[in-house]
Amino acid sequence: MEPTEKxxxxxxxxxxxxQWRYEVIxxxxxxxxxxxxxxxxxxxTHPDTVRALRRRFRQQGMRGxxxxxxxxxxxxxxxxxxxAVRQEVDRLKALYPGFHYRELARILSYKFATPINDKTxxxxxxxxxxxxxxxxxxxxxxxxxxxxQARLQVITLNS
Numbered sequence: 177m178e179p180t181e182k183x184x185x186x187x188x189x190x191x192x193x194x195q196w197r198y199e200v201i202x203x204x205x206x207x208x209x210x211x212x213x214x215x216x217x218x219x220x221t222h223p224d225t226v227r228a229l230r231r232r233f234r235q236q237g238m239r240g241x242x243x244x245x246x247x248x249x250x251x252x253x254x255x256x257x258x259x260a261v262r263q264e265v266d267r268l269k270a271l272y273p274g275f276h277y278r279e280l281a282r283i284l285s286y287k288f289a290t291p292i293n294d295k296t297x298x299x300x301x302x303x304x305x306x307x308x309x310x311x312x313x314x315x316x317x318x319x320x321x322x323x324x325q326a327r328l329q330v331i332t333l334n335s
Contacts, residue, residue, distance in 0.1 A: 197241040201230045257300065261288055265297075266306045273308030277301065 200219050203210060204226070212230060216223040232240030261284055268275060268283070275283075281297040284290070320326035 194238070194241050197229050198233075198238075200226055201233055204230050205233060257292075257296070258288065258290065261290065261292070262300060262304070264288070265300045266304050269301060269304050269306045269308055271308075275301070 200215065200221055204212060204215055210218075212226040213223045215221075216226045219226070229241065234240075264284060264287065265280070268280065277294040277298045280301060281292045281294045284292045284297060320329075
């Protein structure tokens with residue numbers, strides 16, 4: 177029986193992608209009696225894939241064979257967003273529903289001295305449970321019949 181046929185029979189019993197990856201590189205790691213190109217031909221795999229699997233196995237052990245995208249070391253966690261930023265998003269969403277995400281990111285970045293990009297602002301906006309209040313029934317300052325009331329409204333809005 178040729179090595180290709182043996183691998184074809186083994187493939188039928190694999191239930192985990194990690195098993196398949198280990199079997200692809202096992203003869204290279206244990207015996208070293210063939211090249212990566214020969215093993216790629218036997219397993220019907222691209223030679224670069226075999227070389228990459230062998231390299232990752234040597235660097236990280238079995239962890240290097242995990243089929244996740246972040247298998248080149250420790251996975252980085254997304255930075256936590258402070259609760260104050262979330263509350264500010266809720267407040268801004270209640271005031272005005274027409275913010276663009278870049279505007280929102282810039283406001284949040286300046287106000288909290290935290291680097292926030294437009295994608296994060298978009299996610300925060302979408303996750304915010306606040307319903308926008310819509311258009312406020314405000315007068316234009318110059319068309320307000322009572323000037324004192326107009327000044328009081330401006331001071332109230334700015335504080």
